[in-house]
Structure formats: C-alpha cells, structure tokens
Amino acid sequence: GAGVSQTPSNKVTEKGKYVELRCDPISGHTALYWYRQSLGQGPEFLIYFQGTGAADDSGLPNDRFFAVRPEGSVSTLKIQRTERGDSAVYLCASGHGGVVTGELFFGEGSRLTVL
Amino acid sequence: GNSVTQMEGPVTLSEEAFLTINCTYTATGYPSLFWYVQYPGEGLQLLLKATKADDKGSNKGFEATYRKETTSFHLEKGSVQVSDSAVYFCALSDGETSGSRLTFGEGTQLTVNP
Numbered sequence: 001g002a003g004v005s006q007t008p009s010n011k012v013t014e015k016g017k018y019v020e021l022r023c024d025p026i027s028g029h030t031a032l033y034w035y036r037q038s039l040g041q042g043p044e045f046l047i048y049f050q051g052t053g054a055a056d057d058s059g060l061p062n063d064r065f066f067a068v069r070p071e072g073s074v075s076t077l078k079i080q081r082t083e084r085g086d087s088a089v090y091l092c093a094s095g096h097g098g099v100v101t102g103e104l105f106f107g108e109g110s111r112l113t114v115l
Numbered sequence: 116g117n118s119v120t121q122m123e124g125p126v127t128l129s130e131e132a133f134l135t136i137n138c139t140y141t142a143t144g145y146p147s148l149f150w151y152v153q154y155p156g157e158g159l160q161l162l163l164k165a166t167k168a169d170d171k172g173s174n175k176g177f178e179a180t181y182r183k184e185t186t187s188f189h190l191e192k193g194s195v196q197v198s199d200s201a202v203y204f205c206a207l208s209d210g211e212t213s214g215s216r217l218t219f220g221e222g223t224q225l226t227v228n229p
Contacts, residue, residue: 003158004158033216033217040221040222041221041222042119042204042206042219042220042221042222043159043204043217043219044219045216045217045218048216056216091158091159093159103149103161103164104159104161104217105160106151106158106159106160107158108156108157108158109158
C-alpha cells in the first residue's frame with residue numbers, strides 16, 4: 001500500500017547482539033521520525049530526519065543507537081550491544097515536516113524483544 | 116520542557132455512552148494539539164487536531180477544543196460505539212523546534228461493550 005512500512009514486524013534477539021530496523025516512508029515525505037513505545041506508555045521521540053540529514057537526534061538514549069537515511073527515503077535504525085531494556089515497539093513516521101501542522105503518518109512498528 | 120498528561124485508564128463504557136478523556140499540557144510558546152488513535156493491530160493515526168487557541172477539532176463524532184486558559188484539550192464523543200475501542204493519545208507539537216516533533220501522553224485505553 002501507500003502507507004509507512006516497517007520491517008521486521010517482530011524481532012527477538014539475545015542480549016549483546018546487533019539489530020537493524022527498517023522504515024520505508026510514504027513517497028514524497030521529506031521528514032522521517034523514529035519513536036520508541038514501551039508497554040503502557042506513549043511514544044517517545046528518538047530522532048528526526050529532514051531529507052538525508054538527522055536534524056534532531058536528541059532523543060537517542062545513548063551511543064548504542066544510530067540511524068541513517070542515506071538517500072532521503074528509507075531509514076534504518078541500528079542498535080548495537082542490545083540490552084533487555086531496549087525491548088519496545090519502535091515506530092517510524094513520515095510527514096511533510098515544517099512546523100505547526102504536525103500530522104505524522106505512522107507505521108505499525110517493529111516489536112523488539114531482547115532476551 | 117514540553118509534557119502531556121492524560122487521564123489514567125483504562126476506561127470501560129457501554130455502547131451509546133458519553134465519553135470524555137482529559138488531556139492537559141505544558142509547553143512554551145503556542146503548540147498545536149492532536150489526538151491520535153491506535154486501533155488493535157494497527158499503527159497510530161491522526162484523529163483530530165487544533166492549531167490555535169479556541170479552535171475545535173472534530174472527526175468521526177469526536178471533538179476537542181483547544182483551551183489555552185486551562186491548557187487543556189479534552190476529547191469528547193456523545194455516543195460511543197464498540198468500534199471506538201482503541202488506545203487514544205493526546206499529543207502536542209511545539210512548532211518552535213525543527214520539524215514537527217510530537218510529544219505524547221501515556222495513552223488511554225478505551226473499551227466499549229455492546
């Protein structure tokens with residue numbers, strides 16, 4: 001379809017392993033966001049891309065987390081040396097960026113479980 | 116910093132009951148306010164929004180009015196249906212930082228019984 005696509009939908013990994021989560025935004029959307037949603041909580045901002053560059057990465061919890069968007073479309077969130085506390089649903093959203101309107105289109109998320 | 120506080124859930128109602136989900140916020144400047152809904156097995160989707168004080172957002176029978184004096188954006192619906200069962204998130208976009216970064220509340224689980 002024409003929505004935001006995230007893969008994998010579920011990922012189970014062991015503590016210490018490396019994980020990549022992919023997001024394919026809506027075609028033409030220049031802004032792309034990653035959020036993390038823990039059980040029973042609202043989404044928490046991680047990083048925002050405008051085009052290829054990370055315009056705001058202030059939500060990344062530490063240097064184990066990194067995200068790229070090399071061609072201004074698909075983005076990959078990378079987590080090194082995973083910890084059990086990284087278990088959450090990772091949401092990707094895209095939009096037209098800019099201020100005020102703020103409507104974002106969300107994918108269904110990638111559920112990460114770290115054993 | 117910005118923050119959003121929602122009434123604690125879960126909320127359980129009978130079909131055709133009146134719904135209110137309270138939301139208050141703290142923000143600098145003049146934020147835009149949103150309600151997002153997450154149906155079971157689906158991604159978050161925008162339900163309604165208001166971009167300035169006294170604006171009323173409405174969609175699918177839901178309404179919310181941006182009240183600057185009380186820093187609130189309560190969600191209401193006059194007659195809920197079983198299909199409204201979902202998790203509802205209040206959110207704000209401060210409009211002053213790059214992009215339209217959203218700050219979300221914790222969400223309120225609504226269950227509507229037939």
